[in-house]
Amino acid sequence: MSTSEEPAPAGVVHRHIPPASLARLTIYLRALGALLADGVERVSSDELAEAAGVNSPKLRKDLSYLGSYGTRGVGYEVSYLSDQISAALGLTRNWRVAIVGAGHLGKALAGYPGFGSRGFEVVALLDADQMVIGQEVGWLRVSPVKDLEGVVQRTRANMAVLSVPADVAQELCDRLIESGITSILSFAPVVLQVPDHVQLRKVDMATELQILAYHAQRAQASEIAAKARARLGT
Numbered sequence: 001m002s003t004s005e006e007p008a009p010a011g012v013v014h015r016h017i018p019p020a021s022l023a024r025l026t027i028y029l030r031a032l033g034a035l036l037a038d039g040v041e042r043v044s045s046d047e048l049a050e051a052a053g054v055n056s057p058k059l060r061k062d063l064s065y066l067g068s069y070g071t072r073g074v075g076y077e078v079s080y081l082s083d084q085i086s087a088a089l090g091l092t093r094n095w096r097v098a099i100v101g102a103g104h105l106g107k108a109l110a111g112y113p114g115f116g117s118r119g120f121e122v123v124a125l126l127d128a129d130q131m132v133i134g135q136e137v138g139w140l141r142v143s144p145v146k147d148l149e150g151v152v153q154r155t156r157a158n159m160a161v162l163s164v165p166a167d168v169a170q171e172l173c174d175r176l177i178e179s180g181i182t183s184i185l186s187f188a189p190v191v192l193q194v195p196d197h198v199q200l201r202k203v204d205m206a207t208e209l210q211i212l213a214y215h216a217q218r219a220q221a222s223e224i225a226a227k228a229r230a231r232l233g234t
């Protein structure tokens, strides 16, 4: 029987994965993690698609970026597929995250217990405020941002989160890059300039809420239109 549902072996360079598929791969990974925890060894496309809340063709297309073309009836080996998605997402690497800005957001992120199981270890939390420096957040102690370069070196951080006010974000972003960090997630509401070799992602909840509001408004408008059509019998 064909095993073409199995993804490409480890070490294979994956094709460029479109952002929407990339986002869904993280959902499959979480679903596979739950199946693994339940002792499930194999899963069909349909079952995995249902667990991840997508349709099977979309799942098969997404997994095809890993070299899997989905032959019906064979099923995926849960732990193997989980490893392959982790490898494609770069999660087999040990990500060590430094959080710059230990305010509301920084502390909440540093205290979140769910990162470890997803391959991210928060190794440092930094701030400029003397009242905040030295505070304990979980097992971390807030370090002074003036020592950022040394902290990055000592903790071997290779990823950073910026949870600082907008007006200091660029300067801190530059210092992180000079310290050797090339993957940065920024919450600061400002456009940051980074060189080509640096991966910068921005989280903007206000934009997400605006998009949500737009969809809610459209859904409401089409519901009103449908009711009006029903009333008129058209």
Ligand SMILES: NC(=O)c1ccc[n+]([C@@H]2O[C@H](COP(=O)([O-])OP(=O)(O)OC[C@H]3O[C@@H](n4cnc5c(N)ncnc54)[C@H](O)[C@@H]3O)[C@@H](O)[C@H]2O)c1
Residues within 6 Å of the ligand: 100, 101, 102, 103, 104, 105, 106, 126, 127, 128, 129, 132, 145, 162, 163, 164, 165, 166, 168, 172, 186, 187, 188, 189, 203, 204, 205, 206
């Ligand atoms: N993207 C989003 O969805 C989203 C949501 C909430 C907040 N934010 C943004 O995230 C950032 C943090 O929000 P917050 O609510 O935690 O704010 P906060 O004021 O509670 O925390 C900011 C922290 O940054 C520290 N700080 C200031 N200057 C610094 C510097 N030069 N070096 C190091 N630390 C410095 C402050 O001392 C403070 O502890 C803000 O820019 C905010 O606008 C974004």
